[in-house]
Amino acid sequence: MTTGTLRVVRTPRWYTGRSELIVVAGVILLASLLTWGTLAMEVPDGTAFPGPQFFPTIVVVFLYGVGIALAIDVLRRPQRAHVADDPTEISNEMLEDFGAIDATSEIRVVSPEDVVPVGQVPASRVDWRTLLIVVGGLAGFILVLPIAGWLLSAAALFWIIAFAFGSRRPLMDIAIAVITSSVVQLAFGAGLGLPLPAGILEGVAPWIS
Template sequence: MTSLAARLKGRSELGIAALLAAVGAVVLWDASRLHVTYSQADAVGPKTMPYIAAALLLVCAVLLAVDVLRGGRGEAEEGEDVDLTHPSDWRTVLPLVGAFALNIVLIDVAGWVISGALMFFASVWALGSRRYVRDALISVALSLATFYGFYSGLGIKLPAGLLEGVL
């Protein structure tokens, strides 16, 4: 092993530091491209918060990298119930991935209420629930609640799809 590879062994947190630095750089670059009109009356302006966020991300990246290189290590959460010796449960993971993929395919055609209800139902089925009627009713209610929550509460229009004019 080379000396650099030996020094970096067991320091995977440096990857998180690199990710923080990359995100900070992207936010900084994007903030520099914001177009601000001269007629703006606010002294702070719309570029201030992105610059602050970018600076904080870059400072956190540097501090984390320095800490890791000095020997600091992240501690495992003691309350975590994950046994890392067991393999992944692909019989659960694959149906969940399929539920999200189905939602992506159907959301524009069928609309959020239908695709969301199918996604919620498929997710609880994949996680082991076998109370089909109750799960279907809760899935439809949750899908409708999120549709109207986004539409009425946030002003974000989710696709209505097949239920256009009904909702």
């Protein structure tokens, strides 16, 4: 039997590995809505600095910064950048191995740490670091909720929990966190008529007040 290597080459589209641009669009859209609400906010004459538009402006600038930085990161480093330049190679032996698998077989990938000797009961381990970060995040969320409001507090909590469980993509985590907390606040405020605390964003938009 002739041995060799099967080379699988796939031609990527422009959006290959760049689906996260959808998240970028969501962040920019949210920042645009907050910009419109901040500019349309009624500010009484003679209001002293910083005024009601100060903190919403900081939030808007932060969101634009996150959106632009995430867009640059996604465009520069798509998740599947290897598809065009590094074709996947599948050896004949691997194909034969897969061909020998029937419909009832199961493939599992485990790390050496997960392998437990026969007859030994796996030890129950508590990840104290993750637990402490999550508990600390929940405590902080309760403390800052009345001041910062739901949108910012819930977004921060989401980011902390994502970090605690091993995520190391801060820009993407922040973007998803802000979009998720905004959708929840919109659902409660505009959908159910139960406005969540607005905090420093009070009066920016009807669904945050």
